Amino acid sequence: MRRMDAFTGLLDGPRARGAFLLRSIMDPPWSLRIQDQAPLTLVAVVRGEAWVVPDGGEPVLLRPGDVAIVRGPEPYTVADDPATPPQIVIHPGQRCATPQGEDLEQAMDLGVRTWGESPDGSTMMLTGTYQMRGEISQRLLDALPPLLVLAEDAWDCPLVPLLAAEIVKDEPGQEAVLDRLLDLLLIAVLRAWFSLQAAEAPAWYRAHGDPVVGKALRMLLNNPAHPWTVATLAEGVGVSRAALARRFAELVGEPPMAFLTGWRLAMAADLLREGDVTVGAVARQVGYGSSFALSTAFKRVRGISPQEHRVGASAG
Incomplete structure (x- = not known):
């Protein structure tokens, strides 16, 4: 991996x-x-x-x-x-x-x-x-x-x-x-x-050095397609859900699942620009079970569908 x-x-x-x-x-x-x-x-x-x-x-x-x-x-x-x-x-x-x-x-x-x-x-x-x-x-x-x-x-x-x-x-x-x-x-x-x-780096980059949040970030980054929850993340880093959620939001600036959603959609946006993969394949790669699920999340956060994003990227 x-x-x-x-x-x-x-x-x-x-x-x-x-x-x-x-x-x-x-x-x-x-x-x-x-x-x-x-x-x-x-x-x-x-x-x-x-x-x-x-x-x-x-x-x-x-x-x-x-x-x-x-x-x-x-x-x-x-x-x-x-x-x-x-x-x-x-x-x-x-x-x-x-x-x-x-x-x-x-x-x-x-x-x-x-x-x-x-x-x-x-x-x-x-x-x-x-x-x-x-x-x-x-x-x-x-x-x-x-x-x-x-x-x-x-x-x-x-x-x-x-x-x-x-x-x-x-x-x-x-x-x-x-x-x-x-x-x-x-x-x-x-x-x-x-x-x-270091002060100019994004918050999630600076948080990488934290023993709890840094480990949680690496888990999300290394396997974004995994069906993560705050509970499974907390178990993985050895703290309570409340402690992880509080510490993560404090250092990264948003809750763990919000960060994961943003990361998945950013990956999807980059993959869609390649033009030779289907929306369904992109969805599975970034942790969505279907093209419909990815499209729903993509449109909710970015305001356009994955296909509209791809067409816009191709048009330069």
Whole structure:
């Protein structure tokens, strides 16, 4: 049986499929207005410096080796200086244009997945964008702040230099290689960031360290299809039902069965995006006895049926 802890459960979702990956090389003054509505974007600085300026938030400086993760779809700006006005606008579909609407894609093409003003520009960044919400599970997006930054000296990981080397290659299967590298880099950044910023982690992740609630969570995560009750959970962790219910709600923020329902439906939502499994098969995998039972719970909590969710996911 697959063993899952809270952290694995949180990160079990990044699945880039033909992700947008680009190496940008710029010389000051430069400013990119990002309004592509992507659900998640990762920015790594290879050389030079860059400011990430969220709308309504404080600017954050990125130095070489620093990585930022920006949660969309709200727009933001990346620039050499927060005061530099936008010169380039990135639209949905990664269409780049001047603020007046003039297309810039060909004018700034510098080669394989490379874009900018000059190959010798003082700032080089790597950008990886998850372009569809189905590539990132909603429970992961919900766990993240609008902007997080991991400084180069806060972790030790070879993935940024590796991605920088691979992003400019044009070889068979390169898209799949880059998709997996982006997934690995995202997971590595989040693992390091959550370990440093435990207070920012979701409540159920923090509760994983509790000897009672942590064990109960692992039981639910490892076998969500089991017909759990508060009584069977309490027996499994060796406490009374009242004690488990009280402690679980205190640390996780909701009762055990409410957490289980949310977890099952989150799993179902991700599985339904795959498109090659029936609703009945998904229902059995996540602990519902029939497609009708899953549909009833899904519609009650999410407001739409599993099939409507699948159609919406396929439409992007």
